[in-house]
Amino acid sequence: MDQILRGKEPSEVIPFGWEDPVLYYPVRHHSPACAWHLQRVIRRYRPDCILIEGPEDAGPLLPLLADPLTQAPVALYCSYRDDTRLLETPEEGNDDPAAPVGTYACYYPFLDQSPELAAIRAAAALGVPAQFIDLPYAENLLATRAGRALRQEGRPENYLNDHYLWQNAFWQRVCEKTGMRSFEEFWEKYYETAGFAMSDEAFVRQMNAWCVLARQATPQEEMEADGCLAREARMAVRIAAAAARYQRVLVVAGGFHLWGLMHPRPEQTRPAVPADSQAVYPVRFSFEAADALSGYASGMPAPAFYTAVWQAAQAAPADAFDPAALWDQTVLGFLVKCGRRLRREGEVLSAFDEMCAMQQARGLAALRDKKAPGLYEMQDAVLSSFVKGEANLSGCQPLRVLRQLTTGNGVGQLAPNSLVPPLVQDFQAQCRRYRIRSDKTSLQELTLEIFAKPAHRGASRFLYQTEFLGCGFARRTKGPDLRRNKDKNLIRESWEYRWTASVEAALVERSVAGSTVREACARELRQRMARAGRAGEGADLLLQGFLMGIGEDAGSFARRLEELLLGDGDFSSLCQACRALASLEEWQVQYGEAGRCDAAGLLGRCFDRILQLLPAMGAADDRGAPEVQRCCLLLYQITQRDAFAGMRPRLLAALEELAGQNPVQPALHGTALGLLYGADPGWKARIDTALRGYLQGTRGMMLASAAFLQGLFYTAKDLLLVDPGFLKQVDGLLCALSDQDFDALLPELRLAFSYFVPMETDRIARQAAALHRGAAGTLRQAGISPAEYSRNEQVDAWAAARLAEEAIP
Structure with a gap:
């Protein structure tokens, strides 16, 4: 490696002398050999100041990173919100001031074997100042062309990138010549396993040899587009300022940049970035996120292995x-x-x-x-x-x-400090309180007895809060689902959760909403409720607040929902609100949230609004009919509760008006008649008349009979089970259909009969068989034993073999 610089010694290209006023040390990020030699170089050189490649606005975080209680992996989380639209090109520009602005974020991770972290810790131990000298994240973005480096779509979000060291056909050829299967294997052989046996001078010389060749093989235009040259210009300015102040300055930077630091371009003037639109926070990181094989471009593979080294x-x-x-x-x-x-x-x-x-x-x-x-x-x-x-x-x-x-699946730990947002600290405290692991990145499962144990109910509320904040930490996999009105018979909740670096990053972004998870959720809930334009959306937010245990604002939420109910004329939205309020009214006692808001009063007002619109829904099309059907059944079920029994007459009147319309959507016609029959069996005669109308009417009426039956069976399937005459009428309908019409109606007929359980369908089949054959078992076939099945398989295999012998296809 020493002789590949076209006959020049690497020291002639990048000097490395112990008496130099500025000593440049090349690194590959997260390389243990680089970090080990760097420690030795610092002890020998005894610098007065150490300059490190890193965002200069993260300087206040250096003491935290050097704190002995900080355990790697940790990271700097850099974020930028483009409020002034500095990153929008003329093609991307938007004149609408209300259009959403771009948001950008990235990580600058540190592992124990990261040379940068070794330099920070060594500086603290020696009592010499350390300083980050690279462009802040926002300025780095401004210096980068759209679609490149940090602004590349789908690129791993990391501040540093070592891809210049190996993404070149020349280096692939070097790996082939040396018999290595990949660059990482090449690097381990010549720099990691061999590096610990080298002298400091030899190791630095070999690092510089590789990095200078990498620089020579990289087009200038590519480095400019990636913001590389702009970063080097800023770092060179900071190095010059430190050299004027200190006698011995050690520069710790990516080896690829050293030539650019010694031969920088003049720094260009860029637009000023508003201070409140960018931020840097310390966050915990994980080995899994730092693994180069998982997409982290500036790292080395197998971080836990190299940490052990x-x-x-x-x-x-x-x-x-x-x-x-x-x-x-x-x-x-x-x-x-x-x-x-x-x-x-x-x-x-x-x-x-x-x-x-x-x-x-x-x-x-x-x-x-x-x-x-x-x-x-x-x-x-x-x-x-x-x-x-x-x-x-x-x-x-x-x-x-x-x-x-x-x-590895370990997660780092930050020393106690005031730089971590209170929201992140509260999240960690809540995890400890409910024994929810946030120190591993593996998927965890948790089962909560939410009705039997108050602590489990508290954990459920906390997990719902994290889900509401959208941090990607937890997901409910089983249990009562009040928002979708499913599985209400279950008494336990099952959750899956997994800590990742993005969880903490999302909490950092949300930290402006409050100092605790509960407070952030309450503020976000208030904001969403204020923006809600439909009653269904508002009721769902009220239900989410109930699940999260946020009831202090329930009164104001209820008043806002009343406004939405009065102004909402969308039947589907009102139905959604009715379902949410029905769940809330039914379950608030079981969940320990009784009295937080007048759920019964809100449900009554929503009920009234739906009844006003219900008769007009008879003209709904086939796509809108299922929503109206579900709503009608829900309203009927609500009036079965003692508190709402007084609303039954008004509901029946609205259903009668719906059923009496002409024309009326067939499925809704059947649904309304079925509910009326459930309240008063005297409606059976009206149902018989309606069915005869479908059977004896025009061909179009006959074809609509399947939808009518679907609606009828949806709300009154017992008609077919207890009334032989009704079964005979349905049988007559099916017999009168031609093969073509039967095929056309088959999907809806299947849907209509899907409301019956297997035992009921078996009973109906026997009765239908009796109408035509007089024998109940003619449509049933007994199963065969395993021995018979095995014997038949053998016969089938024998027959296939004989056919093959005779060459019969």
């Missing part, structure tokens, strides 16, 4: 440091963990298999001329020694387990 290097005595033993013991530790985990999962694996795998990893390292086995030798050894049989989807459990172990 780093920790072993830190623990090793300086006077007896053995780089080969460092890697050897780390690989052995992961092989043992992998074997133990596989045995817990039921895999047949012995300690001897682990010994064979370790021996093979060492042999592969020797064969590949490596100082010690690394990640890729370990993966190959597991594939060879742990996978029993073919390496297919069912046989690769060892590789999946190894991948999980080397990636």
Whole structure:
């Protein structure tokens, strides 16, 4: 590597001298070898100031990152809201001031083995100032062309990116020449496993050699479009200012940038960014999010593995440091963990298999001329020694387990401080209170007995609050669903939840809404209620507030909903409001929210508004009819409650008016008559008359009979079960249909009969059979035994073989 710079020594391109007033140290982000040598360089160079590639507006967070109680992985969360539309190109511009503005966010992660974090900690230990010198996130965006780097659609949201080091055909050719399968394997061999055995000067020289070649292979236009040159110009200005103030300045930056820092372009003037539109917060991060193989472009793969390498290097005595033993013991530790985990999962694996795998990893390292086995030798050894049989989807459990172990599922921890938004702190406190794990990234399950245990009800409210804030933390998978009026017979709730870095980022964005999760939800609920334009939307928000246990504003919400009910003329919206209010009125006692608002009064007013519109809904089309049907049945069920029994006469009057219209949608006609029959069996004669009208009318009336039956069976299916005469009329309808008409009506007929349970359909089938055949069992077929089925399979196979012999297709 030392001789690839066209005959020049790397030191001639990027000087590295212990007496230089400004010493440039090249890094690859999250490289343990880079961080290890950086610690040694800092001890030898003894800088008066350390400058670090990072957003300069995050400078106040440096003491927090250096705090011993801060445990990596952690990250800086940078956000920008383009209130003044600085990022909109003329093509993207929008003259409407009410149009939504663009929002942007990214992470700057730190792992224990991150050279930047090592520099921050070393500066704190030496008592010398440290400083971030890169462009703030918003200015970085302004310097980047639309569709590139940080502004690229679908790009992983990270501030740093090492892609210049390997995204080039030349580097792919280098990997081929050296027999490496990927850049990461190349890097581990020549920089990680070999790096710990090098002197500081040799390691820096080799880093600079690679990075300078990467720079030469990257077009200037690409670096300009990505904002790379603008960032280097700003960092060069900050370096010059520090050099004028301090005698010895250490610059810690991506190796790709060092040439640009020493030969910068003049810094360009850009529009000023409003201070209140950008922010930087410290947040916890996870190994999973920092894994390069999961899309994090500026990281290295297997972060938990390289963290273990780093920790072993830190623990090793300086006077007896053995780089080969460092890697050897780390690989052995992961092989043992992998074997133990596989045995817990039921895999047949012995300690001897682990010994064979370790021996093979060492042999592969020797064969590949490596100082010690690394990640890729370990993966190959597991594939060879742990996978029993073919390496297919069912046989690769060892590789999946190894991948999980080397990636890790740990989450960092921030030292107590006032820089973390109170909303995030309250979220963590609530998780601890209800024993909800937020220190792992694996998917967790939780079952809550919401009616038996007050603590479980509190946990349910908290999870509903996180769901309402849209932070992506929890999802209810089972339990009573009051919003959709389903599964109300269940007494437990089941939730799935998973902490990710985006959860905390979303809470940071919401931190302006309140200092606690409950307070943020209450404010967001008030704002949404104020913006609501329909009664259905307002009632759903009221129900969500009930589920979240936010009842302090229930009175004002109720008044706002009354306004929406009075002004809403949309029947569908009123039906949605009626369903939500019916659930609220029915369940507020069970959920411990009784008396928060006058749900019964609101439901009564919604009931009145629907009755005013109901008769006119007879003209609804086929798509709108199901909503009206559901609403009619709901209103009927509401009047079965003692508190609303007095509303039954008005409902029946509205249904009678609906059924008496001409024309009327057939399904609604059947629904209304079925409900009227349920209240008064005397309506049976009216139903018979209506059915005869469909049977004996025009062909169009006959074709509408299936929809009529669907509506009738929806609300009064017992007619077909208790009245043989009615069954005979329906049978006559089906017999009178031609084959073509029967095929056309079949979907609706199936829907009509879907309201009957299997036992009821069996009973109807026997009665229908008796009408035509006089024998109840003619349409039934007994099942066959397993022995008969097996025998028939054998006969079928024998016949297929004979046909094949005779070449009969």
